[in-house]
Amino acid sequence: MLILTCPCCHVTAEETEFHAGGEAHLKRIGPDGAEGEFESYLFMRQNPKGVHLERWRHVYGCGKWFHLARDTATLEVFGAYSAQTTSPPDHIRSAIQEKHPEWQWQGAS
Amino acid sequence: MSETVTALKNAHYDAGIAEVSEIGPLGMITIRGDLDAPFVRKVAKKVTGVERPERGMCNSEGGAGIAWMSPDELLLMCPHAQVPDVLARLHAAFEDTHTLAANVSGARAVFRVDGPHAREVLAKLAPVDLAPEKFTPGMFRRTRVGQVPAAIWLRADGSFQIFCFRSVAQYMFDLLKAAAQPGSEVGYFPPESGVNREKV
Structure with a gap:
């Protein structure tokens, strides 16, 4: 069971009050993109065992979307941050690197 | 003007450990x-x-x-x-x-849960820390009650007011009734730190 804190309304609740929205920081492929790129934008997702950046929505609460950094193996939550970002902020990166020094953000995919 | 009717026509239940009533309009x-x-x-x-x-x-x-x-x-x-x-x-x-x-x-239905065990009734249904020192009068929390979205407001008099969509009013009333059924006291919250008053 995950315990998450919504960065918008600052409510701490367990995961049934939220809804997972899949991988974060996807790079959108527009009409000019190649077919293969568009396919991977639509369908190909990372499925790491370990650090993962995700989108979540506080669906039963304030209704806002946000980003979350967590460990899929241990369910440790490194932090939640604004949905209005295109990359994880520094405090999230350092929180992850404290536990996983080798971890590097791979960039929007 | 047409007559205003609440979803459950102010249904009331007082046979259990807390009083549940639909209020409004x-x-x-x-x-x-x-x-x-x-x-x-x-x-x-x-x-x-x-x-x-x-x-x-x-x-x-x-x-x-x-x-x-x-x-x-x-x-x-x-x-x-x-x-x-x-x-x-x-x-x-x-x-x-x-x-x-x-x-x-x-678009909404509003319920009141009242009585010394009101806190317990809500704690059975919502994933919220309703400990008396954590959830204090005046607090308002949008959450889930059973399977439906709702908002819980702890009023100054110690009663809870619950807001939900009108379409799920019957579900909410049945749920609150079930959680307040006779003999279902859990006794988790110390009575003296809960609602500081006798049932009126």
């Missing part, structure tokens, strides 16, 4: 916009008589009140008969701004 108006804008605070105060609440809180006085719903949403409460008047005043005040005021009185 209650006037409810949603305000969406920049809640920190001075004019929103001023107008909300002017039409209800209470200050705009801080995050996660609800201010009320008499039949009027304001609840904090989300970073850009307030729920304004007033006597049902005053809704058209209050709405007209809000529309006039918000005219040139990017702010919404909409009447949602008919």
Whole structure:
């Protein structure tokens, strides 16, 4: 069971009050993109065992979307941050690197 | 004008460990916009008589009140008969701004859970820490009750007021009744730190 804190309304609740929205920081492929790129934008997702950046929505609460950094193996939550970002902020990166020094953000995919 | 009817015609249940009643009709108006804008605070105060609440809180006085719903949403409460008047005043005040005021009185059902075990009844149903030192009077929390979205407000008198969609009013009433059925006291919260009063 995950315990998450919504960065918008600052409510701490367990995961049934939220809804997972899949991988974060996807790079959108527009009409000019190649077919293969568009396919991977639509369908190909990372499925790491370990650090993962995700989108979540506080669906039963304030209704806002946000980003979350967590460990899929241990369910440790490194932090939640604004949905209005295109990359994880520094405090999230350092929180992850404290536990996983080798971890590097791979960039929007 | 047509007669206003609440979803369950003010259904009432008092055979269990807490009193459950559908209340209303209650006037409810949603305000969406920049809640920190001075004019929103001023107008909300002017039409209800209470200050705009801080995050996660609800201010009320008499039949009027304001609840904090989300970073850009307030729920304004007033006597049902005053809704058209209050709405007209809000529309006039918000005219040139990017702010919404909409009447949602008919879209919601409102329940009251009262009695010394009211806290326990809600704690059985919602994934919220309802410990007396954590969930204090005046707090307003949007969450899930059973399978439906709802908002829980702990009033100053120790009773809980629950807001949900009108379409799930029957489910909510049945759920509260089941959680309040006779002999279902859990005794998790120490009675002296719970509701500090006798059942009236």
